[in-house]
Amino acid sequence: MHNTLELVLLLLAACVVVVAVFRSLSLPPVLGYLLVGAGVGPHALDLVEASDGASHLAEFGVVFLMFSIGLEFSLPRLFAMKRIVFGLGAAQVLGSLLFTMLAGAIFGLEWGASFALGATLAMSSTAILSKLLSDRLELDRPHGRETIGVLLFQDIAVVPLLILIPALSQPAGELAGTLGIAALKAAVLLALVLVAGQRVMRWWFTVVARRRSGELFMLNVLLITLGLAWLSAAVGLSLALGAFLAGMLISETEYRYQVEEDIKPFRDVLLGLFFVTVGMFLDVGLIMVNFAAVLGLLVGLLVFKGVIVFAASRAFGSSSGTALRTALWLCAGGEFGFVLISHIDDVSLMPEALLQATVAALVLSMLVAPLIVQLSDRLVLRFVASEWLQRSMELTRVAAQTMNTSKHIIVCGYGRSGQYMARFMEQENVSYVALDLDPERVREAGAAGDTVVYGDAARHETLMAAGIMRASALVISFGEVEAALRVMHRAHLLRPDLPIVVRASDEKDMARLSHAGATEVVPEAFESSIILASHALALIGVPLNRIVRRIRDIRNQRYALMRGFFHGASDAADGPDTNQARLRSVTLPGGARAVGMTIGAIGLGEIGVGVSAVRRRNIRGLSPGPETQLEEGDVVVLIGIQADLEQAERRLLSGA
Numbered sequence: 001m002h003n004t005l006e007l008v009l010l011l012l013a014a015c016v017v018v019v020a021v022f023r024s025l026s027l028p029p030v031l032g033y034l035l036v037g038a039g040v041g042p043h044a045l046d047l048v049e050a051s052d053g054a055s056h057l058a059e060f061g062v063v064f065l066m067f068s069i070g071l072e073f074s075l076p077r078l079f080a081m082k083r084i085v086f087g088l089g090a091a092q093v094l095g096s097l098l099f100t101m102l103a104g105a106i107f108g109l110e111w112g113a114s115f116a117l118g119a120t121l122a123m124s125s126t127a128i129l130s131k132l133l134s135d136r137l138e139l140d141r142p143h144g145r146e147t148i149g150v151l152l153f154q155d156i157a158v159v160p161l162l163i164l165i166p167a168l169s170q171p172a173g174e175l176a177g178t179l180g181i182a183a184l185k186a187a188v189l190l191a192l193v194l195v196a197g198q199r200v201m202r203w204w205f206t207v208v209a210r211r212r213s214g215e216l217f218m219l220n221v222l223l224i225t226l227g228l229a230w231l232s233a234a235v236g237l238s239l240a241l242g243a244f245l246a247g248m249l250i251s252e253t254e255y256r257y258q259v260e261e262d263i264k265p266f267r268d269v270l271l272g273l274f275f276v277t278v279g280m281f282l283d284v285g286l287i288m289v290n291f292a293a294v295l296g297l298l299v300g301l302l303v304f305k306g307v308i309v310f311a312a313s314r315a316f317g318s319s320s321g322t323a324l325r326t327a328l329w330l331c332a333g334g335e336f337g338f339v340l341i342s343h344i345d346d347v348s349l350m351p352e353a354l355l356q357a358t359v360a361a362l363v364l365s366m367l368v369a370p371l372i373v374q375l376s377d378r379l380v381l382r383f384v385a386s387e388w389l390q391r392s393m394e395l396t397r398v399a400a401q402t403m404n405t406s407k408h409i410i411v412c413g414y415g416r417s418g419q420y421m422a423r424f425m426e427q428e429n430v431s432y433v434a435l436d437l438d439p440e441r442v443r444e445a446g447a448a449g450d451t452v453v454y455g456d457a458a459r460h461e462t463l464m465a466a467g468i469m470r471a472s473a474l475v476i477s478f479g480e481v482e483a484a485l486r487v488m489h490r491a492h493l494l495r496p497d498l499p500i501v502v503r504a505s506d507e508k509d510m511a512r513l514s515h516a517g518a519t520e521v522v523p524e525a526f527e528s529s530i531i532l533a534s535h536a537l538a539l540i541g542v543p544l545n546r547i548v549r550r551i552r553d554i555r556n557q558r559y560a561l562m563r564g565f566f567h568g569a570s571d572a573a574d575g576p577d578t579n580q581a582r583l584r585s586v587t588l589p590g591g592a593r594a595v596g597m598t599i600g601a602i603g604l605g606e607i608g609v610g611v612s613a614v615r616r617r618n619i620r621g622l623s624p625g626p627e628t629q630l631e632e633g634d635v636v637v638l639i640g641i642q643a644d645l646e647q648a649e650r651r652l653l654s655g656a
Contacts, residue, residue, distance in 0.1 A: 011276055014040060019272070027367070028128050030335050033272045034363055037279020044284060062274055062339055064267035066240040067225050069155045070247020071260050081149050083316070088146060089153025091312035092330070096122035096305055103300075112168040113350045119161050120341055120358060121301050125334035125366055126151045132329075132373050136483070140438040143325035146313060150330055158336050160186075162240050165343045185235050189245065201249045209255065218262050224250070225263070240339075278338045278359070281345065283352075287360045290353055297361040302372075306331035320384045328376040332369035333362035405431050406470040412457035412487050413478035414441060414450075417503060421477060422450060433466050458486040460494070468494050479505035479524065485516050492517050496615070496635050497585040517615055519583075519637070583612060584645045586636045586652055594636075594652040600626030602651060609640035609648040 014036040022032035039045055097118040104114025129147055138144040163186060201224070208220045225246045232242025250259050287294055306327040313323035341359060344350055350358070409425060411418050414436035425432050434452035436442050442454045455462040457476075468474070474491055476484045484502050491498060499519040504510055513521045534547050588595055594602055599611050614624045615635040630636065638648050 010040065011036065011273060015272055015276065026370075028125070029272070030127070030275050030338075031363060031366060033275035034279035034282070034338075034359075037276040038282040038284060039279075040276075041280030041282065043280075043282065043286075060266075060270045062271070062342075063225065063229050063239050063243040064263060065271050065339070066158070067243040067247040067263060068260065068267055069158070070244040070249075071251045071256055071263075072155075072247075081145075081152070084146055084149030085153045085156075088312055088316050089150040089157075091315070092150050092309050093122045093154060093157050095308040095312060099304060099308060109354075113354070115168060116165055116340070116344045116349045117354070117358060119165065120337040120344070120362070121305065121333060123154050123158075123334040123336040123340070124151060124330045124332060125369060126155060127335060128366065128369055129329055129373075132370065134480075136373075138437070140440075142318065142322040142439075143329060146318065146322065146326045147329045150309070150326075154334070154336065158339065159241060159244055161340060162343060165340060165349065166347050168347070168349055186241065189232065189235065189241075197245075197249050198252055202253045205250070205253055205255045217258070221250075221259050221262055222266075274342070275335075275338060278342055282359055283356050286353060286356045290357055293353070294357045294360045294364070297357050298364050301333060301361055301365055302331045302368075321380050324380050324384055325376050328372050328379060332365035332372065334366070337362045405433065405467055407472045408432055408467065408470070410435065410457075410463070410466050410468060410471050410474045412474065412476045414438075414445060414452045415478060418475075418477035419445070419450075421475065422452075435462065435466060458483065458490055460490055463490055463494055468498065471495075471498065473499045473501065476500070476502045479503055481505075481509045481512065484513060484518075488513075488516050488518060496633075497587050499583075499585065519585075519613075582640070582642060582645060584638045584649065586638060586649050588630060588632060588634045588636065588652065590632045592632075592653050594630045595632050595634075597630060598626060599624060599628050599630065602630075604638070604648050604651065607640075607647050607651070608644045609638050611636060612639045613637040 015033060018032040018036050019029045022029050097115060100118030100121060101111060101114040104111065104117065109117075129151060133139045133144050133147060139148065205220070208217055225243055228246040228249075229239040229242035232245070233239050250256055309330045310323045310327040313326050314320065318326070338359070341355065341362075345355060408431040411422060411432050411434040414422070414434040418434055418436070422432055422434060432451060434445075434450065435455040435457045436445075436452055437454065437456060439454055442452055445452045453466075455466065457463060457466075468491060474487075476487055478484070481504070488500055488502070491500060500517065501520045501522065502513050502518040504513060504521050504523045505525075510521045510523055530551055534551055537547050537550075538544060604611065611624050611628075614628060614630070614637070616631060616633070636652060638645055640648065
C-alpha cells in the first residue's frame with residue numbers, strides 16, 4: 001500500500017512524460033491523463049491501488065473546473081446569445097437525453113441508467129473545440145457561434161445534472177421527494193448567494209486587493225472557492241455546485257480576470273489528477289471483450305448525436321451547410337462526460353460493462369474529433385448541394401469588388417489593425433480589398449463604404465477572386481501564426497513574386513514567418529517599444545532628428561528588408577524618386593542566365609545592386625552570401641535604385 005506522497009509522486013512522474021508526448025503530437029492532454037490512469041491502475045500494471053485519498057484530491061480538480069465555469073458565466077453574454085444557448089443548446093441536450101432513454105428502453109436498460117448515459121454522451125469537449133475554432137479563425141462564422149452557444153449550455157447543464165444523477169439511485173418512491181428537496185436547497189442557496197453575496201464579495205475583494213499582496217489575494221480566492229464548496233456539501237449538495245456559485249459571484253466583479261489567472265494552475269493540475277483517477281477504473285480487458293459494443297456505442301454517439309444537432313440547427317433557421325458543420329463539430333464526446341461518469345460510478349447507476357464501454361467510446365470520440373473537424377468542409381461540400389451555390393455567391397461578391405482593380409493591396413483580416421491600415425492607404429489613394437470572416441463586421445464596414453468582403457483568405461478561390469494575380473502586395477493583419485502560414489502558402493502557390501507583409505504578435509514568430517516566405521514581418525511588441533521610446537525621448541528634450549535617425553538605425557539592424565521598398569501604386573502620388581532604394585522580386589525561369597551561377601559570379605555589386613533575400617520553394621534565406629548558387633524557380637529579392645534594378649534584372653535573366 002502506497003502512502004499519499006508516493007502515490008502523488010508516481011502519478012506526477014507518469015503524467016509529465018505522457019502529457020509531454022501528447023502535447024508534441026497535438027493531442028488533448030486529457031487523453032494522456034486517462035492513459036496514465038489506465039496504465040497504473042488496478043486493472044493493468046496495478047502500480048497504484050484506488051484509494052480514497054487520491055479520489056478526494058482529484059475531486060478538487062472538478063471543484064476548480066466548475067469554479068472556472070462559474071467565472072465565465074456572464075448574464076449579459078447569455079442574454080446576447082439566448083436564442084442559441086437556450087434554444088439550440090437546450091434542444092441538443094434534451095434531444096440527446098430523450099433519444100438515449102428511448103434506445104435504452106428498447107435494449108432493456110433501466111430508465112435511470114439510460115438518463116445517466118444520455119447525459120454523459122450529450123456533452124462535447126469545450127477545451128478541444130474552442131481551441132480548434134480559434135486556431136481556424138472560425139469563432140465568428142455561423143457554425144462557430146452555434147458551437148460556442150451549445151457548449152455554453154452544456155457547461156450550465158452540468159450543474160443540475162450533478163444534482164440529478166446521485167438522486168436517481170434512490171428508490172422510485174423516494175425519487176420525487178429527493179429531487180424536490182435537492183432543488184429547494186439549490187434554489188435557497190442560489191438566492192442567498194446571488195442576492196446578498198455579490199455586494200459582499202465585491203466589498204471583500206476590494207478590502208483584500210488594497211493590501212497589495214499577491215499571496216493574500218490567492219489565499220482569499222482559495223478560501224472563497226473551497227468555503228462555498230464546503231457550504232454546498234454541508235447542506236447535502238455537491239462540492240462542484242458551491243464552487244460554481246463562487247465563480248458566478250466573482251464573475252460580476254472587476255477582479256474576475258486576475259482570479260482566473262491565479263486559479264488556473266490549481267485547476268489544471270488537480271483536474272489532470274481527476275482524469276487519472278477516472279482512467280484507473282478503466283478495465284482494458286473488459287473493454288476488449290466488449291469491443292463490438294464499444295464500436296457500436298462510438299458510431300451511435302457520432303451519428304445520432306450529429307443527427308440531433310443537425311435537426312435542431314435546421315429547426316432554428318440555419319442553412320443546411322451551417323447545420324451540418326455544427327453537427328460535425330459537436331458530435332464527439334467531451335471532458336464533462338468523465339465528470340458525470342465519476343458520479344455515476346459512485347452510486348453504481350450503470351452496469352460495469354456499459355460504464356467501461358462508455359468511457360472507451362468517449363476517449364475514442366475525442367481522438368477522432370480533430371479529424372472530423374478537419375474533414376468538415378469537404379463533407380459539407382460533398383453532401384450539401386446549396387453550399388456550392390453559397391460559395392459561388394461569396395466569390396462573386398469578392399470578384400465584383402476587384403473586377404476593375406489592379407495594383408491593389410489585399411488585406412487579410414479587417415480587425416482594428418486592418419481597418420487602421422486601410423484608412424492610411426485611403427489617404428494615400430492606394431486601392432485595397434479586405435477579406436474578413438466576421439459577417440457582422442463586413443456588413444457594417446461595407447455599409448460605411450469600406451472595400452471589405454466576406455471571404456476566407458486561406459482558400460485558393462477566394463484569393464483568385466480578390467485579384468491576387470493583379471495585386472501589388474498582400475498584407476496579413478491578424479496575429480494568428482498558423483492561419484497566416486496557411487494564407488502565405490496559398491498566396492505563394494498563385495503568385496511566388498508577390499510581396500507579403502505579415503503582422504506578428506510576438507518576436508519569436510518572426511523567423512518562422514520569414515522562412516515561410518514573408519517579405520516582411522512586423523512584430524507588434526518591437527514596434528510598440530520603438531514608438532514608446534521615441535515619445536519618451538521627445539518629452540525629455542532629445543532632438544527630433546536624432547530620434548528619427550536612431551529609429552531608422554534600429555529598424556535597419558532589426559529588419560533585413562527595411563532598407564528599401566517594393567514599388568507599387570502608392571508611388572504615383574509622390575512622383576518618381578530615382579535615388580531612393582527600392583526592392584524588386586525577380587523569378588528565375590528555366591532559361592535564365594543566372595541559373596546555376598553563384599551570386600558573387602553574377603557581379604551585381606558592380607552595378608550597385610545587392611541581394612536582400614532568396615526564396616526557394618517556399619524557403620527564404622534572410623542573408624544570402626556571394627557563394628549562394630541560384631536555381632531554377634528561385635525568387636531573388638534585389639535592392640537598389642530604380643535604374644540599377646532594371647539593369648540587374650536584365651543581367652539575371654539574359655546576361656545583358
